[in-house]
Amino acid sequence: MLRYRLVDADIGGIRFGISPLCELGLSLRAIRDPGAFPLQLGWLRRTEAARSRIDMTTLMALIDDRLWTPDFLNPRPASPLTRIDEEFAALEALDPDVFTHDLEAVHGRVPAPLRGDRPAAIRRTVRALRQLWDEAFAPHWPRMRAVLEADVVYRGRRISRHGLADMFGGLSSTVSFDGTVVSIALRDPTDREYAGAGLTLVPTMFTRRASAPVGDGPPMLMYPARGQGALWETEAVPDVDAVAALLGASRTRLLAALGQPASSTELAVRFDVTPSAVNQHLRVLRDAGLLTAVRYGRSVLYLRSELGSALLAAGGA
Structure with a gap:
């Protein structure tokens, strides 16, 4: 169970964000295990030929059998207007120690395709992600973003009409809010609790329940966007x-x-x-x-x- 304990300032600072890089990284789940993401089979079919031109060896090294991805692929978005070029620039400047730490947190080691010279591995990772974006995301991103933005608008209305507890309860059956603590039932058996630093809520098309960063980064909750089934x-x-x-x-x-x-x-x-x-x-x-x-x-x-x-x-x- 993951718990985010919110003080008054955090409750007032709850924000929504959209991260193209987060969506890009989480899409590796659907590529790795298509059967687990039936709502995205349309996207997988439409991009199958394009993905054959991508460095999938590097991309598949980023995800493990539990469908976990390293935290550097899940940046905390500052707003619903985040641009992929900004996130790629930040990833290119990633500290090699953070790169190694986040991979080890998922895999227990650095996967073979990403071993060796770490700056070179970061460049290879960014290059492969750019390929995935250009081939499989860019043609469809305006419609995908529209679904994510519509979800953010809907959640904002839920807060204004029914309050935070109702909004949190509607994110996923695994999420609850008691007025102070946001609880997320994760597959990770480790109990974690954090206080302060606000909370960012990120809609995505590539999670089935609710997801959170693997490590101890800024509080962030990724949840399934509503209406995504209509897209494909x-x-x-x-x-x-x-x-x-x-x-x-x-x-x-x-x-x-x-x-x-x-x-x-x-x-x-x-x-x-x-x-x-x-x-x-x-x-x-x-x-x-x-x-x-x-x-x-x-x-x-x-x-x-x-x-x-x-x-x-x-x-x-």
């Missing part, structure tokens, strides 16, 4: 009649708005129409293959499909 959902073959029914301003506005995941309730408020009218339009758009939809708890999140994006681009919308 296979699109049905469009129904010609349903596509024809798209002609109309209301559906075009909805399609344009769904570059980020949203529920019918949110859309009804934003466009000042009834939920029943929104649901009717959304059903038509989904049947036409222009939207994907996934249930999350009591809500259904909608997201524009690639076909929908292509239609808007062709129409100049």
